[in-house]
Structure formats: structure tokens, C-alpha cells
Amino acid sequence: RERVRAMFYHAYEHYLESAFPYDELxxxxxxGQDTWGSFSLTLIDALDTLLILGNVSEFQRVVxxxxxxxxxxxxxxxxxxxxxxxxxxxxxSAHLLSKKAGVxxxxxxxxxxxxxxxAEEAARKLLPAFQTPTGMPYGTxxxxxxxxxxxxxxxxxxxxxTFIVEFATLSHLxxxxxFEDVARKALKALWKNRSDIGLVxxxxxxxxxxxxxxxxxxxxxxxxxxxxxxxxxxxxxxxxLMSMFLEYNKAIKNYTKFDDWYLWVQMYKGTVSMPVFxxxxxxxxxxxxxxxxxDNAMRTFLNYYTVxxxxxxxxxxxxxxxxYTVDKREGYPLRPELIESAMYLYRATRDPTLLELGRDxxxxxxxxxxxxCGFATIKDLRDHxxxxxxxxxxxxxxxxxxxxxxxxxxxxxxxGSDFDVVITPYGECVLNAGGYVFNTEAHPxxxxxxxxxxxxxEEQWEVEDLMREFYSxxxxxxxxxxxxxxxxxxxxxxxxxxxxxEKGGEKRNSKKSSHSLLSCPTQSFNSKLxxxxxxxxxxx
Numbered sequence: 118r119e120r121v122r123a124m125f126y127h128a129y130e131h132y133l134e135s136a137f138p139y140d141e142l143x144x145x146x147x148x149g150q151d152t153w154g155s156f157s158l159t160l161i162d163a164l165d166t167l168l169i170l171g172n173v174s175e176f177q178r179v180v181x182x183x184x185x186x187x188x189x190x191x192x193x194x195x196x197x198x199x200x201x202x203x204x205x206x207x208x209x210s211a212h213l214l215s216k217k218a219g220v221x222x223x224x225x226x227x228x229x230x231x232x233x234x235x236a237e238e239a240a241r242k243l244l245p246a247f248q249t250p251t252g253m254p255y256g257t258x259x260x261x262x263x264x265x266x267x268x269x270x271x272x273x274x275x276x277x278x279t280f281i282v283e284f285a286t287l288s289h290l291x292x293x294x295x296f297e298d299v300a301r302k303a304l305k306a307l308w309k310n311r312s313d314i315g316l317v318x319x320x321x322x323x324x325x326x327x328x329x330x331x332x333x334x335x336x337x338x339x340x341x342x343x344x345x346x347x348x349x350x351x352x353x354x355x356x357x358l359m360s361m362f363l364e365y366n367k368a369i370k371n372y373t374k375f376d377d378w379y380l381w382v383q384m385y386k387g388t389v390s391m392p393v394f395x396x397x398x399x400x401x402x403x404x405x406x407x408x409x410x411x412d413n414a415m416r417t418f419l420n421y422y423t424v425x426x427x428x429x430x431x432x433x434x435x436x437x438x439x440x441y442t443v444d445k446r447e448g449y450p451l452r453p454e455l456i457e458s459a460m461y462l463y464r465a466t467r468d469p470t471l472l473e474l475g476r477d478x479x480x481x482x483x484x485x486x487x488x489x490c491g492f493a494t495i496k497d498l499r500d501h502x503x504x505x506x507x508x509x510x511x512x513x514x515x516x517x518x519x520x521x522x523x524x525x526x527x528x529x530x531x532x533g534s535d536f537d538v539v540i541t542p543y544g545e546c547v548l549n550a551g552g553y554v555f556n557t558e559a560h561p562x563x564x565x566x567x568x569x570x571x572x573x574x575e576e577q578w579e580v581e582d583l584m585r586e587f588y589s590x591x592x593x594x595x596x597x598x599x600x601x602x603x604x605x606x607x608x609x610x611x612x613x614x615x616x617x618x619e620k621g622g623e624k625r626n627s628k629k630s631s632h633s634l635l636s637c638p639t640q641s642f643n644s645k646l647x648x649x650x651x652x653x654x655x656x657x
Contacts (some may be wrong), residue, residue, distance in 0.1 A: 278342030
């Protein structure tokens, strides 16, 4: 654990020294570069890792730096997927953890706060991408101008189905349903366009809903769609999302699984198209553990671990029959997926083999990729050549999952025995009780927070009943609003509207009904009434 902590600071301090405010550190030349949009991305991505390592003072400092320095009103073409998982996810997670980190939060937190406003602003910049006939988003958006006129309409499956965790959290915290609505619509569009044998391909045209790349598997281009069906189901307690995943899971087992490996197949026929293991697929055992399928998860994990031991890392592509790397895909950019699965499986089994993988990962990364200015992407696992890049996910995910694997008492692993009670404008709410759901960039979201910002149910029901009453009145053409001034002010109002008579289809007797439920008998109804933005003048 202490070696992992030292790894983090070696990389983080060199980013601050040599690369900030650029997105990423270039560790071989000790400078920085913008990669995903010029947001000081490594800083946003590393923020919650600081707290998991217990560094509250640096967390607080970075929160202030981000508030002052990050601007989303820029003429930059940004990846919708990457901006969501790294920027929106990172800001939401930091927002929800800020009280734990000793940040002075504003009144109304967690339903308000500067980091939440930044997350919402970033997410709003992504909304134009969802304005397509299918509801599936474009892959790229210009943060100032929206979708560029010549933008390609082909997006990968993961780039369509990886929004529900962040966008539903945003909707629940801000009260604006638009985010969750677009994320759900995109998920359902993919579900609707699955093949007859229950598989989805790799890339689809978001205008026509035609599959452009028809390879089906669990890896690159598809991966986090499946992940978000499971995590969205857990976060939102949503049975529909879970049943969608379980249907996919059956098809994946039937068509792509061979000897605890997963291959790529043609989505309509189920015939093998690529007998390849991709390093991105290594998240799958962790996902299986989340649905309780621990035995299968362990068997697949051990297959992947043999590849790690062969090379000291996971090559991007590994040819399963030949047992070797694939040409031009020999690199390892310090990805977290196998370590992520080890962390989940260790929580489930306490199997010491999983700690051994963690130790191997620390040894490999330190021995092969550590340089004076941080940790460099491994360009080729065969001869250990390096590339001049340190991706932000190294600090967001790889180091975080390694640390959590070796830190069983971390607050992230809380089993509910410890929690905070927070008073919000909507009543009391419980936070930090554990059960965190990690987004696909390893930013933890506290599921309890999603229940903090709703008005009390009774109030909701009162409003709903009022609206139902109002719309049933609107349907009856014989009913007209009577001016409250027609009645004497002190007149008591008899509740003559029996809802059951309406259901029976009886016409309302306007003599019995002294006035509309929506006008007030004690003051004259003299100008206008507005309900949900619709205005009724007093002579209607």
C-alpha cells in the first residue's frame, strides 16, 4: 500500500510541476499536452484519489484551483464519452465527497455546490449530441457551437450506452430530468437494435440505426455499455436495466464464451470473427462479481492473469490460439481493468492470489514504466520501449484500484456501520454509508445521495393529485371556470366533486360545483391563473 501511495505522488507531483494546466503529463520530455479538451484533466481525474489516500488539504486546494481555472466555454471539439466519464464523473464524485474532505459546503449541499454546478455545465455542453432521430448521441461535440455540421454519425456502442450513472446522478441532485431522460433513451435505442440472437455490434450510425461494425464482444467499443446496465441498475434500483443486462449475458455466454475466454463474433450469425483477448475486456470478471457470478469470474480472471505473467502487463490485443501479442497492438498504457477486477474479486473472496496480482502490477509498473518525471505508457511489452504519455486514468483508476486492493479499511469499503446524517432543504438524508458505485473512470458515486434532493413524497403526491384533477376538468368541455367573485367571500365550499363519478363517465353538474378547486374562494380571482406555464385569463 505504501509503495502504491509513493507511485501516486511520483506521478502527481510531476504532473503539477511539469504539465499543469495541460490535460496530461508527457513523462519522457517532462512537459504537458492537451488531449481531451483542455480541462486540466489529470487534476480533475486525480481529485477523488487524493481523498482515498487521505490527503484532505490537497483535495481542498485543488477544488479551489478548479473553480477558478476551468472553463467549458471554449471552442474545442471534445469526445462526448470521455468528457462525461472523466470530467462530469470526476466533478460529481468530488462534489459528493467534498464534505468528507473538510471542504466548507454551501447551504443546501449535496443538492447545490460549485462542483455540482461545474458538472452540470459540462454535461449541458454534451446535450446537443443527443439531438438525433434515434436518441443515440454523436461521438464528438464542440463545446461552444454544438455538433459540427460535417460530424460523422457513426458512434461506438460504449459511446452511446455510458451515461446513465453520471446523468441520472445529475438529474437527481439538480432536479432537472433532462440528463437521465437522454441517457435512458440512448440505452433503450441500443437495446431495441440488438440482433435476433441478442447481441450488439461495435459501431452504429446514430441517424439511421444501421450497424456499421458488426463485431460483438465484451471489449473495446462495447465494454462500458454492459458495465452501465449493471451499475445503473444498482445505483437506481432499476429492475429493467438489470434484466436487459441478464439477457445480454445469456447471449454473450452462448455465442462468445469459449473455455472461460471471450472471443469476438459476428453479431447476426454468432460466427467467430476475431479469436482475440483485448486488455479492456479485463473489467468483465469484476462486473460478474457484482451480479454474484464469482466462480465464473475467478476462472476468467485467472486466464487473464496468465497473460499478465507472460508479459508483465496486458497487451492491448492478445491472440488466444497463438498465445502471443497481435501486430501493432503490443502496448500497455498502464490500464486499470485487470486490477479493478482483482479489487472487486478480493472483496468477494479474500483469495490471496488477487493480492499477488496487485503486487505483480506494482513491480511491473515500477520496473518498466517509471521514469524521472512520472510513469510512461509502455509502447511494446516485448522489449519495454516507452511512449511519451501518461494517461489521466493512471491516477484516476490504476493507482486507485491498486490502493483499494491493499487498503481493506478504506472508507470506500464501508459496510454501512458508519455514516453521516445531513440536513437538506428536503429533510434529513444519510450519506457516506458505503455501497459506492464506481463510474467507468473509477469515480465513486454515493448512491444514497440520489435520495437527498427530492421533495417529500407527500408533497409530490399533492401536486400530482392537483394536476390530475385539473386535467380531468379540462377534458370536460361543459365545465367553465367561474369567477370566484361570483360567490360570497365567506361561502363555504362543498366538495361536490366526487372523483368516482368522473370515472363512471358522468357529466359534471355545474350548478353543484360552486367553483374550480384551483381558484380560491376567499379572494377575488381577478387576473389570471398559470398552471405549468399555461396561462388562463379570468374570462376563460
